[in-house]
Amino acid sequence: MTEANPGSPDIRAAQLKEQPTAVVRETVPMNALRDFFGRAFGAVMGAVQEQHVQLAGPPFALYRGMPTDVVDVEAGFPLAAPFKSAGGEVSAVVAGTLPAGQAYEAMHIGPYESLQHTYGAIMARMQEDGASPGEAMWEYYLTDPGAEPDPAKWQTLVVWPVA
Numbered sequence: 001m002t003e004a005n006p007g008s009p010d011i012r013a014a015q016l017k018e019q020p021t022a023v024v025r026e027t028v029p030m031n032a033l034r035d036f037f038g039r040a041f042g043a044v045m046g047a048v049q050e051q052h053v054q055l056a057g058p059p060f061a062l063y064r065g066m067p068t069d070v071v072d073v074e075a076g077f078p079l080a081a082p083f084k085s086a087g088g089e090v091s092a093v094v095a096g097t098l099p100a101g102q103a104y105e106a107m108h109i110g111p112y113e114s115l116q117h118t119y120g121a122i123m124a125r126m127q128e129d130g131a132s133p134g135e136a137m138w139e140y141y142l143t144d145p146g147a148e149p150d151p152a153k154w155q156t157l158v159v160w161p162v163a
Helices: 030-050 112-129
Strands: 011-016 019-029 060-064 070-078 094-098 101-109 136-141 155-161
Touching: 011 112, 011 155, 019 030, 030 070, 060 094, 070 094, 101 112, 112 155
Parallel strands: none
Antiparallel strands: 011 101, 019 070, 019 094, 060 070, 060 136, 101 155, 136 155
């Protein structure tokens, strides 16, 4: 068995509880994710405030399937109470759910461009444990790039449920 390299994330098994969310879901080109997140997080924040629903955590993005040059993604916030879907503008905000179940979590520290290393480490851990990765995975964005300009300090919690 080899020693873990110093840059490898600490991976832990977690038992998730179901979490109501409000999200915008689209199929987005990978190179347009940043714009999509800005639009989605703004739309969700406005819709949630209109309904007076409390946020229950940081912004997140949930990805379905393996990303290629485009990705099926929903971006929004976990909520303290269920959200009623709000149609209207181009980016329709809808009620969603982060599912309950077993998952692996790892804290990624650094720029978003290096997240694939954390995903690779989680995948390796799943294989070691004989677990199969679920089809969806999500990232909680714990650092606001607007408030912390140094990408080396950004913290992203990666959550990957097992199938």
